[in-house]
Amino acid sequence: MMIKRTIKLFVDFDGTITLEDVGEAIFRKFGNVEKVNSIVEDLLNDKISSRQCWNELCDSVGVIKKNELDEFIDLLDVDPTFISFVKFCKENEIELFVLSDGFDYYIDRIFNKAGITGLKYYSNKFIVDEKGILKTEYPYFDASSPTSANCKKNHIINHSGEDDYTIYIGDGNSDKDASQYCDFIFAKNGLARFCSMEKISFYPFTNFIDIQKKVAELLTKKNLRKRHQAELKRKSAYLAE
Numbered sequence: 007m008m009i010k011r012t013i014k015l016f017v018d019f020d021g022t023i024t025l026e027d028v029g030e031a032i033f034r035k036f037g038n039v040e041k042v043n044s045i046v047e048d049l050l051n052d053k054i055s056s057r058q059c060w061n062e063l064c065d066s067v068g069v070i071k072k073n074e075l076d077e078f079i080d081l082l083d084v085d086p087t088f089i090s091f092v093k094f095c096k097e098n099e100i101e102l103f104v105l106s107d108g109f110d111y112y113i114d115r116i117f118n119k120a121g122i123t124g125l126k127y128y129s130n131k132f133i134v135d136e137k138g139i140l141k142t143e144y145p146y147f148d149a150s151s152p153t154s155a156n157c158k159k160n161h162i163i164n165h166s167g168e169d170d171y172t173i174y175i176g177d178g179n180s181d182k183d184a185s186q187y188c189d190f191i192f193a194k195n196g197l198a199r200f201c202s203m204e205k206i207s208f209y210p211f212t213n214f215i216d217i218q219k220k221v222a223e224l225l226t227k228k229n230l231r232k233r234h235q236a237e238l239k240r241k242s243a244y245l246a247e
């Protein structure tokens with residue numbers, strides 16, 4: 007029997023949809039670069055969790071002027087190839103979810119500027135209070151994944167059924183665990199190195215043109231085979247609940 011699968015796409019934000027890591031760029035701009043580098047290095051070496059990393063970075067900034075923050079964010083852009091990819095997904099009725107371990111504040115601002123509306127995304131939250139202090143919230147933290155601030159794998163599991171074909175697109179640390187719950191992985195930079203090392207199959211990409219070509223090809227396949235390792239991961243996550 008042929009199985010016509012529904013494709014669900016999960017895409018990281020910082021460094022994947024945007025050309026650079028916006029969260030880190032903000033702290034490099036408004037904080038002390040050396041301190042920021044050492045906090046990020048601790049994160050990459052698994053010495054601290056993502057929540058600890060963000061909280062330490064926020065503390066390192068002190069007071070921030072909201073208008074200066076907004077002006078800085080407005081200098082940063084999405085990868086221009088992402089805009090046509092969103093259109094391609096709409097035309098082909100592929101559901102796309104953005105999963106970010108960064109913050110709603112700049113994601114909203116950057117999507118608005120790019121004219122991207124109505125995209126579903128899950129991220130951490132921050133506000134700049136009246137004193138200019140950054141206040142963070144982690145609504146999607148899950149103690150079963152203590153290293154992530156936003157537990158991406160939960161969103162993947164919540165938004166896909168057993169017969170769906172899931173695709174992950176990412177570039178870094180916050181994608182390592184989550185991507186393994188998907189049937190097909192597009193990876194670059196740190197995520198690509200991680201997948202190579204762990205012998206997890208992935209498709210390398212430099213921008214969304216590469217991804218669009220490959221997804222278009224997947225759409226023509228009558229029977230998309232699910233990745234066995236991803237199915238096992240998902241099953242064990244269900245059982246743990």
Ligand SMILES: [Mg+2]
Pocket residue numbers: 018019020021022176177178179180
């Ligand atoms: Mg990233």
